[in-house]
Amino acid sequence: METSVATELRLGLPGRDRSEAKIISVSNKRSSSEMDDSCDPQQESVVPAQKAQVVGWPPVRSYRKNILQKKAESSSDGSAMFVKVSMDGAPYLRKIDLKFYTNYLDLLKALQSMFKCTIGVYSEREGYDGSEFAPTYEDKDGDWMLVGDVPWEMFVTSCKRMRIMKGSEARGLGCL
Amino acid sequence: MAYSFPEEVLEHVFSFLSSDRDRNAVSLVCKSWYDIERWCRRRIFVGNCYAVSPEIVIRRFPELRAVEMKGKPHFADFNLVPEGWGAYAYPWIAAMEEAYPFLEEIKLKRMVVTDESLELISKSYKSFKVLVLTSCEGFTTDGLASIAANCRHLRELDLRESEVEDLSGHWLSHFPDSCTSLVSLNMSCLGSEVSFCALERLVARSPNLRTLRLNRAVPLERLANLIRRAPQLVELGTGAYSAEIRSDTFSNLADAFSACKQLKALSGFWDVVPSYLPAMYSVCSGITSLNLSYAAIPSSDLVKLISQCQNLQRLWVLDYIEDSGLDALAASCKDLQELRVFPSDPFGAEPNVSLTEQGLVSVSEGCPKLESVLYFCRQMSNAALIAIAKNRPNFIRFRLCIIDPQAPDYLTLEPLDAGFGAIVEKCKELRRLSMTGLLTDRVFKYIGSHAKKLEMLSIAFAGDSDLGLHHVLSGCDSLRKLEIRDCPFGDKALLANAAKLETMRSLWMSSCSVSFGACKLLAQKMPRLNVEVIDERGPPDSRPEGCSVERAYVYRTVASRQRLDMPDFVWTHDEDSSLRYS
Numbered sequence: 001m002e003t004s005v006a007t008e009l010r011l012g013l014p015g016r017d018r019s020e021a022k023i024i025s026v027s028n029k030r031s032s033s034e035m036d037d038s039c040d041p042q043q044e045s046v047v048p049a050q051k052a053q054v055v056g057w058p059p060v061r062s063y064r065k066n067i068l069q070k071k072a073e074s075s076s077d078g079s080a081m082f083v084k085v086s087m088d089g090a091p092y093l094r095k096i097d098l099k100f101y102t103n104y105l106d107l108l109k110a111l112q113s114m115f116k117c118t119i120g121v122y123s124e125r126e127g128y129d130g131s132e133f134a135p136t137y138e139d140k141d142g143d144w145m146l147v148g149d150v151p152w153e154m155f156v157t158s159c160k161r162m163r164i165m166k167g168s169e170a171r172g173l174g175c176l
Numbered sequence: 177m178a179y180s181f182p183e184e185v186l187e188h189v190f191s192f193l194s195s196d197r198d199r200n201a202v203s204l205v206c207k208s209w210y211d212i213e214r215w216c217r218r219r220i221f222v223g224n225c226y227a228v229s230p231e232i233v234i235r236r237f238p239e240l241r242a243v244e245m246k247g248k249p250h251f252a253d254f255n256l257v258p259e260g261w262g263a264y265a266y267p268w269i270a271a272m273e274e275a276y277p278f279l280e281e282i283k284l285k286r287m288v289v290t291d292e293s294l295e296l297i298s299k300s301y302k303s304f305k306v307l308v309l310t311s312c313e314g315f316t317t318d319g320l321a322s323i324a325a326n327c328r329h330l331r332e333l334d335l336r337e338s339e340v341e342d343l344s345g346h347w348l349s350h351f352p353d354s355c356t357s358l359v360s361l362n363m364s365c366l367g368s369e370v371s372f373c374a375l376e377r378l379v380a381r382s383p384n385l386r387t388l389r390l391n392r393a394v395p396l397e398r399l400a401n402l403i404r405r406a407p408q409l410v411e412l413g414t415g416a417y418s419a420e421i422r423s424d425t426f427s428n429l430a431d432a433f434s435a436c437k438q439l440k441a442l443s444g445f446w447d448v449v450p451s452y453l454p455a456m457y458s459v460c461s462g463i464t465s466l467n468l469s470y471a472a473i474p475s476s477d478l479v480k481l482i483s484q485c486q487n488l489q490r491l492w493v494l495d496y497i498e499d500s501g502l503d504a505l506a507a508s509c510k511d512l513q514e515l516r517v518f519p520s521d522p523f524g525a526e527p528n529v530s531l532t533e534q535g536l537v538s539v540s541e542g543c544p545k546l547e548s549v550l551y552f553c554r555q556m557s558n559a560a561l562i563a564i565a566k567n568r569p570n571f572i573r574f575r576l577c578i579i580d581p582q583a584p585d586y587l588t589l590e591p592l593d594a595g596f597g598a599i600v601e602k603c604k605e606l607r608r609l610s611m612t613g614l615l616t617d618r619v620f621k622y623i624g625s626h627a628k629k630l631e632m633l634s635i636a637f638a639g640d641s642d643l644g645l646h647h648v649l650s651g652c653d654s655l656r657k658l659e660i661r662d663c664p665f666g667d668k669a670l671l672a673n674a675a676k677l678e679t680m681r682s683l684w685m686s687s688c689s690v691s692f693g694a695c696k697l698l699a700q701k702m703p704r705l706n707v708e709v710i711d712e713r714g715p716p717d718s719r720p721e722g723c724s725v726e727r728a729y730v731y732r733t734v735a736s737r738q739r740l741d742m743p744d745f746v747w748t749h750d751e752d753s754s755l756r757y758s
Contacts, residue, residue: 056254100474113500
């Protein structure tokens with residue numbers, strides 16, 4: 001191979017056997033409209049979980065990208081509301097956007113689908129008694145609360161993160 | 177044979193031939209058939225605008241009424257073709273103005289169309305009827321105003337997914353009151369608000385209107401009135417499908433929908449408020465095509481709507497539908513033929529929805545007529561692909577996009593060769609395939625051996641060596657279009673299969689290992705192939721010949737290989753055999 005290959009810029013993925021890839025930007029979630037021109041490999045090692053964005057990948061037409069950005073922008077304060085969700089026994093956490101849901105029912109359905117568990121029906125007196133799992137959340141004051149006690153809007157604004165507890169552990173929360 | 181049919185009789189016989197292939201075959205029989213056929217051909221399709229020149233077309237076919245043409249290669253959709261590369265419509269429009277005064281239809285895809293071109297179209301043809309611009313760019317709403325104002329007998333104005341510079345919505349008001357011939361209007365790609373009064377009046381005076389696709393700026397409150405004026409609609413694209421929840425708005429809308437007994441296709445659905453979806457329930461049983469690919473709503477709401485549409489044949493949807501929604505789809509829509517699932521968050525590092533390979537497996541199991549799929553997901557396994565292939569040997573189009581392009585089988589961590597191998601082996605009628613995932617040369621061996629009817633193949637970040645490309649070029653007998661990005665394919669396979677390239681429409685290779693030297697050699701060897709080197713780093717001969725080019729676009733052509741509109745980052749073979757660049 002010619003030595004000039006070393007100086008050649010390519011539009012491929014970084015990290016494979018292929019020679020240097022031109023990294024277009026390091027993407028932050030939902031900020032693909034803010035394209036950063038700097039090709040800084042250093043940045044990658046600092047934030048390993050984020051992937052570099054490659055030209056034309058994934059192969060989504062630009063008008064499709066724009067539509068979804070508009071949707072994200074049009075939500076009340078323009079940002080999504082991501083919270084981390086952990087489940088007892090699961091090896092890794094997930095993140096969900098609370099703004100995407102409009103009520104507890106949809107949220108719980110989504111959680112059940114995501115974690116492949118059954119959460120059961122909420123009742124004011126018994127909480128999620130009888131279910132294998134119970135959803136809880138940490139609120140602004142740092143207290144762990146049972147999901148469903150407060151009105152939906154209040155929940156969305158006060159929830160910092162969620163934990164799906166094993167039913168046995170959650171029993172204590174339900175009877176307060 | 178001393179006698180033959182008089183020309184008029186042959187012409188009459190030929191008039192029953194609508195397929196281009198049949199007409200092309202007829203014109204090869206003998207000189208007199210060639211001559212008769214060319215005088216009576218009314219429609220042509222040019223798959224690559226640079227494969228032929230306007231002069232050649234006009235000389236051969238003097239009496240055309242309809243021209244359909246494609247410009248940029250498919251990967252232009254993903255920004256892989258630099259701006260200014262070409263595919264200008266103007267030279268064609270200008271040449272046809274003189275040659276075809278009775279031209280009625282122009283359909284262009286991925287071409288650069290200017291306002292000047294549109295104005296010329298609107299003024300040149302007295303009986304102009306159909307303008308379809310798919311994924312085109314370069315014009316503004318002023319150009320549309322010319323079309324609206326001057327084309328007295330306009331039947332179709334369809335701006336599918338074109339990039340239009342939207343100066344104002346005023347263009348719509350240019351349709352004169354005397355224009356009552358509209359059959360199809362698709363303005364869904366436009367941003368500006370049009371005058372709702374003008375739109376309502378236009379719809380009201382178009383009794384033949386079958387297709388109406390509104391843009392996002394048309395609010396839901398206006399939809400009922402529009403539909404009410406066109407109960408004969410067959411295809412409707414809504415605007416923004418959101419409004420404050422009000423019972424009168426709802427019942428108005430529901431009433432209007434219930435009058436549309438012929439509605440077959442629905443699209444639009446920006447900003448959906450789920451509570452308004454039931455307003456459409458009365459038409460759902462007749463719906464065969466549903467495009468919900470802008471509807472960012474949870475799976476439960478999507479499913480509620482879809483399960484009303486028992487006769488659905490085509491569904492486009494976002495991955496918010498999730499595996500559970502696809503299960504429901506498989507259970508209720510047994511007539512489904514085409515499914516496209518688009519990613520809601522394509523650049524997110526982590527999955528935001530629970531959509532996996534399982535959804536596709538379910539649909540392939542439950543929908544016996546499924547033949548066309550475009551599926552974006554984040555994980556795939558060989559087992560799933562093998563199951564899908566077994567379930568659905570009737571696939572014609574199979575396009576899979578795994579967000580991480582080199583993702584292995586997530587269960588075994590092996591390449592997905594076996595999975596895609598099963599697809600090409602079982603699906604004997606497969607015409608189009610796009611692959612992603614960790615793929616070695618082995619998958620290309622399978623493709624070369626089995627995919628005999630494959631016409632279009634898209635490859636990205638796959639393969640190990642030239643052998644992969646060689647398998648495809650030497651094995652795929654029906655291949656017409658091959659597009660490759662970021663694969664270690666290079667000179668050897670290309671040069672060894674040079675003759676094959678002339679049997680294809682085009683080959684695109686970007687970020688591969690094709691050297692400038694090989695491009696020159698290929699162009700020298702094959703005088704009817706145009707080998708375009710598209711490289712933004714400056715003249716290719718300022719680098720060593722063994723250096724890989726950024727992009728090579730190779731296509732067969734009977735026109736000059738030095739097209740006059742080449743920008744300064746494109747090089748082609750100079751007939752004087754010294755490479756010239758503009």
